Amino acid sequence: MKKSLILSAAAALILVACNGEKKTADVALSTIQCGMCSKNIENALSDLKGFVSIEIDDEKKVGKVVYEAGVLDMPAIENAIAAAGYDANDTPANKEAYAKLDMCCKVPGKE
Numbered sequence: 001m002k003k004s005l006i007l008s009a010a011a012a013l014i015l016v017a018c019n020g021e022k023k024t025a026d027v028a029l030s031t032i033q034c035g036m037c038s039k040n041i042e043n044a045l046s047d048l049k050g051f052v053s054i055e056i057d058d059e060k061k062v063g064k065v066v067y068e069a070g071v072l073d074m075p076a077i078e079n080a081i082a083a084a085g086y087d088a089n090d091t092p093a094n095k096e097a098y099a100k101l102d103m104c105c106k107v108p109g110k111e
């Protein structure tokens with residue numbers, strides 16, 4: 001139930017590119033703090049097959065991710081970001097990864 005809600009929300013945000021293969025979606029990154037967080041997330045995603053690019057707005061705490069549909073999907077993207085220690089949409093950050101982040105990358109008041 002929860003998963004299908006997330007999927008439909010992601011589907012609503014997707015803008016189909018010219019050839020229909022690449023998709024763009026917004027991903028809420030509510031716990032990012034600084035430019036290093038953006039770098040960490042970029043690094044985590046760059047390992048994924050089908051990942052094209054991500055443009056992260058530190059202030060709005062949102063990322064615009066471009067990926068190859070059919071190779072990669074939003075749940076996999078969210079999981080990779082969560083594994084790096086950051087919340088991604090409704091997917092919570094992996095606690096161990098979060099604990100290893102530098103102080104500047106932690107949410108103030110949240111250990």
Ligand SMILES: [Cu+2]
Binds near residue numbers: 034035037105106
């Ligand atoms: Cu940071």
